[in-house]
Amino acid sequence: MTTDASTAAAVSYREALTQAMREELERDPNVFLIGEDIGLFEGSFKVTRGLLHEFGPARVVDTPISEAGFVGLGIGAAMSGLRPVIELMTVNFSIVAMDQIVNNAAKVRYMFGGQVSVPLVIRMPGGAGHQLGAQHSHSLEAWFTHVPGLKVVCPSTPYDAKGLLKTAIRDDDPVIFLESEGLYAKKGPVGGPDDLVPFGQAIVRRSGAHCTIVALSRMVWIALDAADTLAAEGIECEVVDPRTTRPLDLQTIADSVRRTNHCVVVDEGWPECGLAANIATHVYEACFDWLDAPIVRVNAADVPMPYARNLEQAALPRQEDVAAAVRATLARGA
Amino acid sequence: MADAPTPQDTIPAPAADADLMRQMFATIHLIRTFEERAAEEYMRGNIGGFLHLAIGEEAAVVGSVMALRPTDPITSTYREHGQALARGSDPRAVMAELFGRATGLCGGHGGSMHLMDRERFFFGGYGIVGGSVPLAVGLGFAISYRHEDGVALVMFGDGATNQGVLMESMNMAKLWNLPVIFFCLNNQYGMGTAVDRASAETELFKRADAFDMPSRRVDGMDVMAVYQAVTDAAHHARTEQEPSMIEAIAYRYRGHSMSDPDRTRPEEEKARWHARDPLITFERVLLGEGTVTAEDLTAIRDRNSSTVEDAVAFANDSPVADDATLADDVYAHPWTDDPRGSAEMPQVRP
Known part of the structure; x- marks a missing residue:
């Protein structure tokens, strides 16, 4: 882990993600968060801890359990210029929303000749290792990577989690942001508000x-x-x-x-x-x-x-x- | 099969001005002329893929689109030539898109099912039944987020009312009181399956009851009834911040698409609905009220015929989409121009 520029305090992968969202919410009023239990409950994995209190319910939106519905809503909002950051509670539930992700998010720009962009981030933790059984233990990187029109991000460190999420939020294309349940507690250095990690650089x-x-x-x-x-x-x-x-x-x-x-x-x-x-x-x-x-x-x-x-x-x-x-x-x- | 509502069920015709009524008639006729001509071009092989015609449904299309402000966003299904034309899209660009030409609305990337005219706030036609409904809720969400006074209208068919995502979308729209009109254009068949063979509750507007959302059924063959209903719904959304649902009953004269020979629907049923054709009934109203003269009608027909002929000629004369545009617009921020993406590996140095 020697190649990352570091700041003094080590923070967790989870907190690095929270920092990225907080900074981007402060920077751009078009950014909002939406997902299941991300506000009052502060997220199933507490990645959105404190953000409802800081930014209010208009920008940190708790949804019903309707993954296809609120992913589609995010796509529509993005088409009109907002920058939604959707949290799917886990990657497992993205399967319910796959039509919206593959048929709408990934294709809208292309099939309409570039008339609209979809500046959307869909965050979701994946992976296995906690005895959650067959339906809650997926690693679907390959499914998303298969689809032209999507960008797919899989951070391994707190520094990359923060820097890549900031890049994702500022990107004008739909980004699938795959977090790892097993890494949320992992600690390490993180960058500052302007330390972005570019896509496509190993x-x-x-x-x-x-x-x-x-x-x-x-x-x-x-x-x-x-x-x-x-x-x-x-x-x-x-x-x-x-x-x-x-x-x-x-x-x-x-x-x-x-x-x-x-x-x-x-x-x-x-x-x-x-x-x-x-x-x-x-x-x-x-x-x-x-x-x-x-x-x-x-x-x-x-x-x-x-x-x-x-x-x-x-x-x-x-x-x-x-x-x-x-x-x-x-x-x-x- | 649902009967059209009786006149008592519909609301009184609004005091629309004569110019608007003439414009609505002209637009209905334009769409009819355009689509009949498109069918000919499909048979000639100039249009590929699927071609879904809304012939018979034009009153519902025109009455709804023209009741909105030009900046109110709309989304539609794959049966959406009429929505684009009613929004004012250039018929040349629409026909050229059907022909797959570079001059088409979407540069040949979309085709008949995927028209969009962003400048006119027509946010597109979508090919998965029900799939565009949450997008429109997102457009309504954005209006609300920005404290604007627009209204998003999503047009979907009777078939979509049995898709789960419609329920999810209606629930969120009402839960958050978003300015959205759920406009169900019930043409009574999901491809070949009649509503009463697909839906346990055939009064589809009652879907809204589950979400405590106001809804009504209107005669989709009556352009003024549709216009009034959408005008009311838009006013309600703007002033009361509440979504609503409208079910417009209409009838598709042709098969589901050009590849459907339409052999299963009864001839008697088709004849009954043809007799209620908006081009006949609305013309009778306009002539009876003195809103148009026979000469006006002739002028409208002639103008539309030449508009459509010009659109076909334009499409025919337009260059095909350039192969070099194959990989355009996959991304706003692409990292390669290679249409095979990463697979070609030219970017790896030897």
């Missing part, structure tokens, strides 16, 4: 000469843990965090793979037609001649998420899975 979280590990969101931390383990064995990994999957910074990934000649991609989502599969394809196309061994993907198991703690842990990518994948690709390429 960051190298750790340098190493032997194998590139591409990982996003909470998987970055799994990858860093694996890199520590492997370093003790003399294997130096380079961990690349793309930070946004659409746009995807292929250059930074490709530059790394061309140095290390090996690549592992870690993705908390399912393997089939998944994000890791997509990134691996890009790397093959850009780096085929540099690769010494096949790319190895590390994904969630290809099952609905089970409840039992041991089964859930077995279904999710763990640092030992990542370490094993690195050893396997290095063994093939040796």
Whole structure:
């Protein structure tokens, strides 16, 4: 985490997001927040804590449980120039609103010949690890990344959470902002009111000469843990965090793979037609001649998420899975 | 199948001025002429994809759109040529969009189902039944947020009343008292399925009762009845900050789209509704009141015919959408001009 400019106090990923929204609400009267239980209740994960009190109910709007309805409302408001920041309580409920996201938010600008923009942010926490069972444990980065017209953001640190959310709110396109439930308590430095993190710029979280590990969101931390383990064995990994999957910074990934000649991609989502599969394809196309061994993907198991703690842990990518994948690709390429 | 409301059910015709009534007649006739001509061009292969015609429904379209201020935002379904024309969109640009030409309203990216004229506050036609309803609630939300006095009108069909998102949208609009008019143009069929085969409650305006929202049913073949109802609803929204619902009963003369041969609806039923054609009944009213003369009508018809012929000629002569525009307008802030997006990898240095 050495490449981020830092301020003195470490704040949580959760508080970093709150700061971003507070600063943007203060900066631009067109920004408003809308979602389920974000006001009086201060958010299911308390990301909007204090904001109703500070900005009032006209700008921090509690909704009924109507995801398709209030996502559509946000799109309409954005089409007329407001800048809604929608909170979906979790990524799981975005599925109910998928028609609005895919058919309206993503397409309105294109199909009407650029006559309107949709400056909209849809924030939602995703991921698994809390024994929430099959219907509350999704990682849907791949679904959203599939859709032209959307931008997709997956921050892994407090600094990026704040800087990317500010960029998202100021962007004139619809942005899917995927937070990780498992990272809300993670602490780190954050930037100031004008420290924006641009879309489409990956960051190298750790340098190493032997194998590139591409990982996003909470998987970055799994990858860093694996890199520590492997370093003790003399294997130096380079961990690349793309930070946004659409746009995807292929250059930074490709530059790394061309140095290390090996690549592992870690993705908390399912393997089939998944994000890791997509990134691996890009790397093959850009780096085929540099690769010494096949790319190895590390994904969630290809099952609905089970409840039992041991089964859930077995279904999710763990640092030992990542370490094993690195050893396997290095063994093939040796 | 619902009968049209009896005259007692409808409100008295407003004291609209003669100019406005002539303009409404002319617009109904323009839409009819335009769409009949579009059907011909579809058969010639000049228009692709789906072409949904509102022939028979023009009175409901014109009465509602023309009751609003030109700055009141509206959204519609995929059956929306008439809404654009009633809002004053250039018939040339509408026809050119149907032809997929560069000069079309949306540069050929939209087509018949996805017209928009942002300058005229026509916020578009949408292809998923019910899908545009919450957008209009968002437009109403924005009006309220900015303390403006506009009214958003969303036009949807009878089929949309069985989509859940309509219920979500009506609930939020009433919960927050947003200036929105839910205008249900009940043409009595969701594609081929009659309302009484799809809806447990066929008086669709009663959907609003569940949200304590005022609603009424009007004769959608009677342009003045629709005009009066929307005028009242808009006034109510502006002054009382309350949404409302209007159900206008009309009839679609053609099949669902040009690809529907329309073999399932009874001929007797079609004949009954044709007899109530607004071009016949409204003409009779206007002539009877002396609002127009036979010469006026001839002039209107001639003008519309030449307008539509000119639009077709314009569309025919216009360049096709340039291949180079394929990836335009996907994003306001794009990061690549490559229509294959990230997949092409040209941006990666060797």
